[in-house]
Amino acid sequence: MKKLVPILTAVLLGTATACSSSSGGGDAGGPVELTIWHGQDDMAARSIEKLIASFNKTHPGIRVKSDSGGATADTMLPKVTAAFAAGTYPDIAYMYGSWGAALARSPKVPNLKKYLGGPAVGWDDFWPNTRQTATVSGKVIGFPAVVDDLTVLYNKKMLAKAGLKPPPPDWTWDDFRSYAARLTDAKTKMYGTTWAVSGGEETTWALWPLVWQRGGAILSPDNKKAAFNAAPGVQALTLLQQMAVQDKSVYLDSSPAEKGQKLFESGRLGLFLSGPWVLPDVQAAKIDYGIARLPGTNGDHQTVSGPDNWAVFDHGTRRVKAAAEFLTWLTQPQQQLVWMMDTGSLPTRRSIVKLPGYRDFVKKYPGIGIVTDNLADAKQIRPVTSKYPRVSAFVADAMASVMLGKSDPQSALNDAARKSDALLAVPGQ
Incomplete structure (x- = not known):
């Protein structure tokens, strides 16, 4: 990514x-x-x-x-x-x-x-x-x-200790936020969940399902204008802002080495947005884990593949x-x-x-x-344009700024949209 x-x-x-x-x-x-x-x-x-x-x-x-x-x-x-x-x-x-x-x-x-x-x-x-x-x-x-595809791995022991049942198939992002908050213990350095803020696709790709589930899009149908700064994108990033800044239930991973996975393998992370590629490592770490589908919005559980x-x-x-x-x-x-x-x-x-x-x-x-x-x-794919990776990087910078408490969702996404629109206006696929 x-x-x-x-x-x-x-x-x-x-x-x-x-x-x-x-x-x-x-x-x-x-x-x-x-x-x-x-x-x-x-x-x-x-x-x-x-x-x-x-x-x-x-x-x-x-x-x-x-x-x-x-x-x-x-x-x-x-x-x-x-x-x-x-x-x-x-x-x-x-x-x-x-x-x-x-x-x-x-x-x-x-x-x-x-x-x-x-x-x-x-x-x-x-x-x-x-x-x-x-x-x-x-x-x-x-x-x-x-x-x-993106799903949620969860630490069974951490959930049980917090008095939480395994996530049900119809769980929502509000449920995810609640779980993460209850699983967080700053004193013992136990975290509810993690999010990469290192830039690029590691940061953005888990955001897109939240946008799609709310009826939003990454770009316009012709790939010529940013669409992520509309209401669905702002709502999605606001949720992450609330978890990171208000609840402090998110381990913000700025390392390119992806320390979030190591946290899960060490038994100090409750919910891990990830996929099947981590399972051999998680099993080798002997973590008692479960897997839940991605949380939904109004019954829509779209994921990103x-x-x-x-x-x-x-x-x-x-x-x-x-x-x-x-x-x-x-x-x-x-x-x-x-x-x-x-x-x-x-x-x-x-x-x-x-x-x-x-x-x-x-x-x-x-x-x-x-x-x-x-x-x-997995009903949608990311835009098929050679400019998408740079658009993703603009959005990743906006997300990091918001989740680190330096900006608000609408302003940050508008700034990323301006940069994206300028890039997308240049002729070429």
């Missing part, structure tokens, strides 16, 4: 043409060699490398080489951008969905649409929001890699076709279930929940079924 460095979009466009290739890519008589930069670490890295090894054993015509590219998932875009300029870019890379619009504008990113037909791919089996994220203005830039992509880059038709074949295999239900069991990731396809092994997945990660079901509440 890191913010996009502003110059990267220009670099993507400015350097890509010089490196463009339409050749077949390598020796046409031998196996097609592909390089994938996965950017994963720990268990996720071991899992993807295990799957790649399995593919190589069963597909002698394609040889996939796993490489970190010297990048984490958070830093993959600048690494790939630099590699574009040097001509050393991979065939496939793990890319955050919010980077899709910037990637789609590059001629080094081919349109994979012609490779998606037929039952082998099962494109329509992917959740709609994952397909939307992989498709920018009709151009398919990759295959869905990961899908998640963060689909990511396996983006494909152009090293010639032969290698692009081989990359599509590998990703078709990698994203099939059987392979995805292996990845899910290893990492706690959610199913990217509807059909995965019908596999016999899905029951073992749910058993391994208690409460994960709630997170999967919650995908049905």
Whole structure:
């Protein structure tokens, strides 16, 4: 969820043409060699490398080489951008969905649409929001890699000690505020909940469901004007202001290392707005946790989802076709279930929940079924525009100012809207 460095979009466009290739890519008589930069670490890295090894054993015509590219998932875009300029870019890379619009504008990113037909791919089996994220203005830039959504993890022991029952399915944001206040104890440094104020997407993405649930939007339908400073956005940020400034029930996390998760793993955080990617760490910390759907507003429990992509880059038709074949295999239900069991990731396809092994997945990660079901509440995606990361950064600064008690919601959001409108007025996607 890191913010996009502003110059990267220009670099993507400015350097890509010089490196463009339409050749077949390598020796046409031998196996097609592909390089994938996965950017994963720990268990996720071991899992993807295990799957790649399995593919190589069963597909002698394609040889996939796993490489970190010297990048984490958070830093993959600048690494790939630099590699574009040097001509050393991979065939496939793990890319955050919010980077899709910037990637789609590059001629080094081919349109994979012609490779998606037929039952082998099962494109329509992917959740709609994952397909939307992989498709920018009709151009398919990759295959869905990961899908998640925002839910609430809670510490069962802390709730019980405070005399609180587990959150019910119909709980509201007022309930969330009440829970957080009762779970906070300044003397013992126990916190009700946490919120990142480090800037960018870590700060903003949990705000958007509160805005959507109130009938609001991030941008206008044509992506040319800010909409987040209307009444729904102000109401959403006012709630956070009340929790942070008045109730003092929010641990304001200004660290890029995301200390909020460490607080939850140490047993000092009651409610944690997060998703399935933290479950392996939470289980390793032996926290007795539960999972609840996101609180709602007037019965609306919309959540935010963060689909990511396996983006494909152009090293010639032969290698692009081989990359599509590998990703078709990698994203099939059987392979995805292996990845899910290893990492706690959610199913990217509807059909995965019908596999016999899905029951073992749910058993391994208690409460994960709630997170999967919650995908049905992921009805909207963040704007598909290369300018969104900078808009997100403007809003993040406004949120931090309000939650730190330095500004009021309307003024802060209006300031972010002015900056966003000026940016959005500049021609370009």
